Amino acid sequence: MGRNNDTFTLVVDKNRETWSKFRRGLRKEDQQLFDELWRAPKLHLAAGAFLASEVPLETILMAMMLEMYKKVRSLEKKLGIGEMESWSNGVVERCQISDV
Numbered sequence: 001m002g003r004n005n006d007t008f009t010l011v012v013d014k015n016r017e018t019w020s021k022f023r024r025g026l027r028k029e030d031q032q033l034f035d036e037l038w039r040a041p042k043l044h045l046a047a048g049a050f051l052a053s054e055v056p057l058e059t060i061l062m063a064m065m066l067e068m069y070k071k072v073r074s075l076e077k078k079l080g081i082g083e084m085e086s087w088s089n090g091v092v093e094r095c096q097i098s099d100v
Contacts, residue, residue: 008048011056012041040067 006014016038023034041048041063048059 005052008045008052008056008059009042012038012048012060015057015060037064040064043067 019034023031026034041060044063044066048056048063051059053059
């Protein structure tokens with residue numbers, strides 16, 4: 001019996017291909033950043049495969065946002081600056097980064 005769904009890796013690759021003209025229109029340095037964004041979903045293949053969404057771009061974008069958010073949190077922590085909001089049971093709580 002064959003597969004019913006494409007692997008998430010293939011889904012990511014197909015979606016990336018649909019953005020190839022957009023990529024070509026970017027400056028060289030932006031193309032490199034664009035490529036970095038598209039590496040993020042490959043870090044979350046298991047989660048993407050588990051969801052198997054009808055709109056895979058949503059899953060891809062969520063993986064990209066997750067990786068960006070991790071970088072922001074890491075930088076905030078390294079710099080020891082600012083406040084952040086954390087969500088707990090739908091309630092926004094204010095806390096210092098040092099509290100995390």
